[in-house]
Amino acid sequence: MLLSLGHLARDGEKVSVNTLAAHLHVSGTYVTAESKKLEKLRLLRRDPNPDDGRSVILGLDDEGRILLSEVLPFVRAINDILFADVTRKSFAVLHDELPNLVESADEALLIAAAEERRRQRR
Numbered sequence: 001m002l003l004s005l006g007h008l009a010r011d012g013e014k015v016s017v018n019t020l021a022a023h024l025h026v027s028g029t030y031v032t033a034e035s036k037k038l039e040k041l042r043l044l045r046r047d048p049n050p051d052d053g054r055s056v057i058l059g060l061d062d063e064g065r066i067l068l069s070e071v072l073p074f075v076r077a078i079n080d081i082l083f084a085d086v087t088r089k090s091f092a093v094l095h096d097e098l099p100n101l102v103e104s105a106d107e108a109l110l111i112a113a114a115e116e117r118r119r120q121r122r
Helices: 002-008 017-024 028-040 062-082 088-121
Strands: 044-049 052-060
Touching: 002 017, 002 052, 002 062, 017 028, 017 052, 028 044, 052 062
Parallel strands: none
Antiparallel strands: 044 052
């Protein structure tokens, strides 16, 4: 969440819970719950949205910025290895197909969870 928040807010953009949730392909409820945990750790801020009193704007706190600056070189090194053999063209294809894979994975996980519950009832 911190990496995505840092990315989305890099140009001073306001990042709402829904914006971050859509970016991460998770529910707003999940982002709300996790952002409250990160706020307690002083890694991010949850400020009232001046344009909509029902929502909040998320931002990195000082500790979150420090943590991000420490972890980014590691993330870049890992990404360099993971994507070393991926061409620009194949990355574009992957990027286009990823939302379909996420949706299919969500459906598959629901089926797997239902099967697990069915087995536990036996």
